[in-house]
Amino acid sequence: MKKKQKCAYPGCDETQNGTWALVPLCKNHLTEIRAETAMHYRKSIRYHEREHYLKIAVRIPWSQVNMGVYD
Numbered sequence: 001m002k003k004k005q006k007c008a009y010p011g012c013d014e015t016q017n018g019t020w021a022l023v024p025l026c027k028n029h030l031t032e033i034r035a036e037t038a039m040h041y042r043k044s045i046r047y048h049e050r051e052h053y054l055k056i057a058v059r060i061p062w063s064q065v066n067m068g069v070y071d
């Protein structure tokens, strides 16, 4: 049995409840990121306004942050 990972959100100490873009997140942060992503797709917020997403984007290999779009 694999030991459960911790949530990858900075400053969060909760146990992982699932993954979002392969990044382990706790239940609360999964909910927040999903809500934020839905807002983004409805064009309520722009890419750089995705506060929660950008906090974990460094952990997502294909994110624009790691592609060098943002310095």
Ligand SMILES: [Zn+2]
Pocket: 007, 008, 009, 012, 013, 014, 025, 026, 027, 028, 029
């Ligand atoms: Zn968390």
